[in-house]
Amino acid sequence: MTHTIALVGGTGPEGRGLATRFALAGHRVIIGSREAERAAAAAIAVADRIPDHGDALSGATNAEAVAAAEIVVITVPYDGHVSTIESLRDALAGKIVIDAVVPMRFERGPRPIDVAAGSATEEAASLLPDSRVVGAFHNLTAEGLLDPTTPIDADVLVTGDDADAKRLVCALAEQIDGVRAVDAGPLRFSRFVEQITLLLVGINGRYDAHTGVRIAGLPGGD
């Protein structure tokens, strides 16, 4: 099934990386930004690397991107999380909103930002009572996502309280070559998933690697 997916704040490496992978999977992808020109430039940059899927990509303001999409992925830096979501609240009503934001800052290595709601995903859910909020994609490195020729060696841990929305997001994640989706529980588990990113960022620096997380021992093997 083909979806139209908006990436809010999607001009950064993580947003462009997810745009790459969703376009490769056959979806229509709209990269959103506060400035339409920046969004259009990012869409062209992504399309240039996957010319066979270039037509699937476009850029727009965040508001226009959201209006045109059924599925919205939030990929802003954490400091724009609340303001971005509040500004789009009405447009996001009724849609599946995937929060991929990690509350993290850098000061001699990655450090968590405390979120009163417990996690960025729970914060989004509390700000968007009329949307179907799911947490996913936090732990995939932009480097891996941006390289269209190499499968991703990682699981995507998916959290949420809406079982149908979570199933749809799991299926979407598994359309990315190499990814397995794992149901990581209700929204209250989101902070553990988000914080794995800090561990991985630290490990990446220490080992000069681009790592992901895998859950070992699940039925069906891996």
Next chain:
Amino acid sequence: MTHTIALVGGTGPEGRGLATRFALAGHRVIIGSREAERAAAAAIAVADRIPDHGDALSGATNAEAVAAAEIVVITVPYDGHVSTIESLRDALAGKIVIDAVVPMRFERGPRPIDVAAGSATEEAASLLPDSRVVGAFHNLTAEGLLDPTTPIDADVLVTGDDADAKRLVCALAEQIDGVRAVDAGPLRFSRFVEQITLLLVGINGRYDAHTGVRIAGLPGGD
């Protein structure tokens, strides 16, 4: 190199599981408990399942176990964490102390217990300024550890501020069949490692599995 390893509060499944694996690796293992009889019974139960290594196992009070060991692993339930460590503070001075405790309680699924120090491991480090505190082994399931015939399919994420102690603990972890040790950073990363356990416990319930965590994409492959 053969070590003498004490498991403080080691009569539970996690303690007995680690005792099993350390004995299989050729170390002398002393299971500690508040009551010497319970410790002795646990040591016999472990020894019965690995008769070729039965001589490596004994039981003692926590204080006696610590006094006789160079390496001490803390495996008490979190509600006994501070009191146990405070009661053993002098005996633990100068030793390598591996904290494997997860601040977690159950109430319709696993829930984190807030620790003012950030994590159980940091709490132990602040209580034990004269010990060499390392965090490790939080994410290994007792079921897997207790089965001596099956390799463990999991990484052990090791945190600490003492590089030499961390290296020794990494080497110790890799003596467990199937385990790879990963340097997960300084002590301040401990809470992310501890909290992965909550994710895994949730996933285990949801998938009826005994899972572990693997870091994908490290140099050398996996």
